[in-house]
Amino acid sequence: MIGARKITPMFYVAAALLLTLPPFLVGPYWLGVGLLLLSWIALAQSWVLLSGMTGYISLGHAMFYGLGGYLTVLTWQSWPLWISLPAAGALAAFVALVLGWPVLRVRGPYFVILTYGLAELVKFVVIDIEAKLGKFGRLLMGAPPLETLYWLMLALALIATLATWYVRRSRFGAGLRAIRENEEAAETLGVPVVRFKLFAFAASAFIPGIVGGLMALRSAYFEPFQAFSPVTSFTIVVIALIGGSDDAPGPILGALFLIVLQELLWTSAPELYLIILGLVLIGFVLFVPDGVHGRLLRGKRAT
Amino acid sequence: MTLLALNGIGKRFGGLKALDDVSFDVASGEIVGIMGANGAGKTTLFSLIAGHQKPGSGTIRFDGTDIAGQRPDAINRRGIARTFQIVRPFRTMSVRENVTIGALFGAGADDTQTAERDAERILGELALAADADRPAGSLTLAGQKRLEMARALATRPRLLLLDEVMAGLTPTEVAAAIETIRAIHRNYNLTILVIEHVMHALMQLAVRIVVLHHGLKIAEGTPAEIAVSPIVQEAYLGKDAA
Amino acid sequence: MAELLSTQLLFAALVTGALYALTALGLNLVYGTMRLLNVAHGEFVMLGAYATYWAFALTGLPPLAALPVVAIATGLLGLAAYRGLFRGLLRNPTLATRIESNSLLLFFGLSIVLQNTVAALFTPTPRGYAYLDAIVTIGPLSMASDRLAALVIAAGVTLAIVLFLRFNLLGLAIKALIQSREATQIVGIDVGRVQATSFIAGFGLAGLAGGLVSMLGQISPFMGFPYTISAFVVIILGGLGNLTGGIVAALLLGVLETYGVALTSTNYRSILIYGVFILILLIRPQGLMGSRQAAR
Numbered sequence: 045m046i047g048a049r050k051i052t053p054m055f056y057v058a059a060a061l062l063l064t065l066p067p068f069l070v071g072p073y074w075l076g077v078g079l080l081l082l083s084w085i086a087l088a089q090s091w092v093l094l095s096g097m098t099g100y101i102s103l104g105h106a107m108f109y110g111l112g113g114y115l116t117v118l119t120w121q122s123w124p125l126w127i128s129l130p131a132a133g134a135l136a137a138f139v140a141l142v143l144g145w146p147v148l149r150v151r152g153p154y155f156v157i158l159t160y161g162l163a164e165l166v167k168f169v170v171i172d173i174e175a176k177l178g179k180f181g182r183l184l185m186g187a188p189p190l191e192t193l194y195w196l197m198l199a200l201a202l203i204a205t206l207a208t209w210y211v212r213r214s215r216f217g218a219g220l221r222a223i224r225e226n227e228e229a230a231e232t233l234g235v236p237v238v239r240f241k242l243f244a245f246a247a248s249a250f251i252p253g254i255v256g257g258l259m260a261l262r263s264a265y266f267e268p269f270q271a272f273s274p275v276t277s278f279t280i281v282v283i284a285l286i287g288g289s290d291d292a293p294g295p296i297l298g299a300l301f302l303i304v305l306q307e308l309l310w311t312s313a314p315e316l317y318l319i320i321l322g323l324v325l326i327g328f329v330l331f332v333p334d335g336v337h338g339r340l341l342r343g344k345r346a347t
Numbered sequence: 348m349t350l351l352a353l354n355g356i357g358k359r360f361g362g363l364k365a366l367d368d369v370s371f372d373v374a375s376g377e378i379v380g381i382m383g384a385n386g387a388g389k390t391t392l393f394s395l396i397a398g399h400q401k402p403g404s405g406t407i408r409f410d411g412t413d414i415a416g417q418r419p420d421a422i423n424r425r426g427i428a429r430t431f432q433i434v435r436p437f438r439t440m441s442v443r444e445n446v447t448i449g450a451l452f453g454a455g456a457d458d459t460q461t462a463e464r465d466a467e468r469i470l471g472e473l474a475l476a477a478d479a480d481r482p483a484g485s486l487t488l489a490g491q492k493r494l495e496m497a498r499a500l501a502t503r504p505r506l507l508l509l510d511e512v513m514a515g516l517t518p519t520e521v522a523a524a525i526e527t528i529r530a531i532h533r534n535y536n537l538t539i540l541v542i543e544h545v546m547h548a549l550m551q552l553a554v555r556i557v558v559l560h561h562g563l564k565i566a567e568g569t570p571a572e573i574a575v576s577p578i579v580q581e582a583y584l585g586k587d588a589a
Numbered sequence: 590m591a592e593l594l595s596t597q598l599l600f601a602a603l604v605t606g607a608l609y610a611l612t613a614l615g616l617n618l619v620y621g622t623m624r625l626l627n628v629a630h631g632e633f634v635m636l637g638a639y640a641t642y643w644a645f646a647l648t649g650l651p652p653l654a655a656l657p658v659v660a661i662a663t664g665l666l667g668l669a670a671y672r673g674l675f676r677g678l679l680r681n682p683t684l685a686t687r688i689e690s691n692s693l694l695l696f697f698g699l700s701i702v703l704q705n706t707v708a709a710l711f712t713p714t715p716r717g718y719a720y721l722d723a724i725v726t727i728g729p730l731s732m733a734s735d736r737l738a739a740l741v742i743a744a745g746v747t748l749a750i751v752l753f754l755r756f757n758l759l760g761l762a763i764k765a766l767i768q769s770r771e772a773t774q775i776v777g778i779d780v781g782r783v784q785a786t787s788f789i790a791g792f793g794l795a796g797l798a799g800g801l802v803s804m805l806g807q808i809s810p811f812m813g814f815p816y817t818i819s820a821f822v823v824i825i826l827g828g829l830g831n832l833t834g835g836i837v838a839a840l841l842l843g844v845l846e847t848y849g850v851a852l853t854s855t856n857y858r859s860i861l862i863y864g865v866f867i868l869i870l871l872i873r874p875q876g877l878m879g880s881r882q883a884a885r
Contacts, residue, residue: 325698
């Protein structure tokens, strides 16, 4: 099989089934931590679909997260959740599709700063719209309970993980990885480069849109600076870099590492959090570019 | 029957005319050589045929249809494959995976099982079986050149464009490459266009040779004719030598 | 409409343009010689701003006097940081193949570290100080003297450096390096030394710009990034290595931004800058690679 690995989908499903238990076992604080962990997993797995597979590193995924949150908040009173959440994802995917056409023609580091710039542009546009509407932050009344949000996020994290697992082993994934290795050669060998890139981009935006919606419900508050914060984009990249961006276990490992780091620092030295994250990014780029998962695999291959 | 027909092909880069009114045909099953000094326009020609660039003027007919301006992947699915002068392996993927990509996406585009079987067979034919599971970046130059050919072959082309596959090879490797090309020509019923600087290889392989100079086609004929052509000699050696 | 045509607005546009020219010149020197996207350039502007602020707040040292020291300090700091990171990248051959994307992540990490270290040390609250508050009136034009000083210094230094680079041997070497690293090495120029000089000059100019900015308004740890963006816009518009082109492009951007904001509102400043940035990147997808293959 193309790139077969030992961890099967059943493992992830089993793990997810186990993880349905915490709402019955732990208090709201740890449940919130669990929700956060699952949200990072869902975000990072989706990001890997595009950036891990094709090498087009997006530093702008906060854009999709924020747009999903915005739509959810706008339709909170009018649409039921089972419509607004998928719609949030669909909006994000649609925006990705539309933007992807011109944006994916830009390669390498220019793509990275372009996505960053785009996310900032969207942020400031939404801020302007909100200001014109006279809104400076929106409060949500009667948001769903934490348990519901947790289970929904669990489902998202599972879907995102299975998606990464599946794509990594599919013909589509092989094409994406060929694009990553050498786009021109891939195209010469018949890989439909434009189509594949667009699809990966849109696919990578869908779940982050829904995650954005769920997290807006979690805080029951929407504020553009927060929702579109580049720190979200940055954190996703760091998670994928730490854990590994080539296969499904990577983002899970990375998200775990991040949550542990957050928990450790939140109480003692919160200002240090971003500084350490930046240093971690630098350190991993220089010394562990494949991430923890990649390192583990290379160790196995060597024996 | 004519497989490839180039008519009045022209291409400019800024002020430079890379190709100027180049026309020739390639019949099914032929091995045609393309010869010319550096900068004569040979690789540009391949770029145009393979779809990496659009011709400024002229038509490129493959099996009767004008393919000028189509994207490289579409052209590949029609049955044209090329190798690159400077090899472009998928470095961190294994040799096997490299070839499998070709099998998965090219004109053959089957399911994964068939693709892997095809890849396996081609690996054997191009003496890559022993290195199949090593990363492509770890091969020797000769190996990487064979990999270029193997990958292109995996896309089940009818027309294969070989761009200076002998460059950088030792005389022994060149002899082996000539044999390999002859073998795949036979076994896969290919039509081949070869750009080569290694003159004796070109003379041995090609049934016809097209000579380009400063973007113009200055001669076309059998290897024997080209070898004694005063026009070609003048282009290569200068007026006084002819 | 009358405000649009006022000389006040033109003056403001010139000041902004001059500052952009200064930062872009610095980026030209750093990015042009290194060929790696230096997304942390704005952070050195920020560092220059803070250094000038603290020099004034703690010791009363007038910013105009502090500027040269600040410039040299940021220049050396930049050299040290980039030498270290760059060397780290080159050490690993796998990293070196995707060096552009990897270096971008590295420099992005550096900017995050710098921003948040300053925020941790000095709080994220914006700060300002009062200096050269007097209004100067020349004919019909009333200008705040701090803005006037900033314009004069920024324009003066930019022109001086551009002329220096044009007529001095070292300047020629730097321009050669920006054009082609290999060719410069072949003609026997010590690329390492020229590169180091470019770095010090480039980051120094950023720090200098930061010092000037600190005179004009409030500073915050996160003020740097817009300067990075505008510097890149200027370079893409003016052409990498084209120093005079950069000056023209910077003035153009200054005018566009100032008049654009005047026509709409201050909210639009960011939308304008990022909008132009994105448009430019899309229209010129090769960005600054020019004829070189846009490899990853």
